[in-house]
Amino acid sequence: MNSTWKESLQNKKFIFWIVIAGISLAALGLYVPYYFQHVILTKKGLLLHDIVLQQFTPSDWSWAVLALLYSALLFSLTSNYSKPWIILLGASTYGTTTVLRLLTMYLFTLEPPVGIIPLKDPFLSYLVYNAVDFNKDLFFSGHISAMCTLMYVESNKIRQWVILVMTLAMAILLVAQHVHYTIDVLFSPLITYFVFRWLRSFYAQKASAKLR
Secondary structure, three states, rough: OOHHHHHOOOOOOHHHHHHHHHHHHHHHHHHHHHHHHHHHOOOOOOOOOOOOOHHHHHOOOOHHHHHHHHHHHHHHHHHHOOOHHHHHHHHHHHHHHHHHHHHHHHOOEEOOOOOOOOOOOHHHHHHHOOOOOOOOOOOHHHHHHHHHHHHHOOOOHHHHHHHHHHHHHHHHHHOOOOOOOOHHHHHHHHHHHHHHHHHHHHHHHHOOOOOO
């Protein structure tokens, strides 16, 4: 829907959905640290035999992963900040996939890969992990899910391809650092895509308009 923020904020449905998205993200931000530390950390998981990881000698690529993530986020926001329905779609997709990640982490709890070098992110360490090393945030990858969300909501094909390349690079680095198993980064784009398509269809039907 190609409407301005002024026009969208006159739409009661948009206001309702953007408020729900904001409250949901805030609630997740408050609950996730507790969930990680008191539910997943203490739950015994599976240790997978990943032949792909065996091809890499673990190296610390934290700086590159964070550079890719935050530059992609800035890149996406600067091109879509004036598109309120795209912002809503992106926020809703990210929030919904986060809820699904909490569920899959519980149902398919994994132990950290052998040789893991924890990803150093000062921002997430204090806001999400409470400054404690947490390495069981595995199936499926939140970093790849966030990158895919930015890619899927992007309407400009060139910018979409740029984010795709950045996502592929991040996936390789996460595996090379043994932060994630291969299945974590392979399933993340698929799950995120289905969530994105469902939400895009939902908003388009409710708003009787095309979002892209």
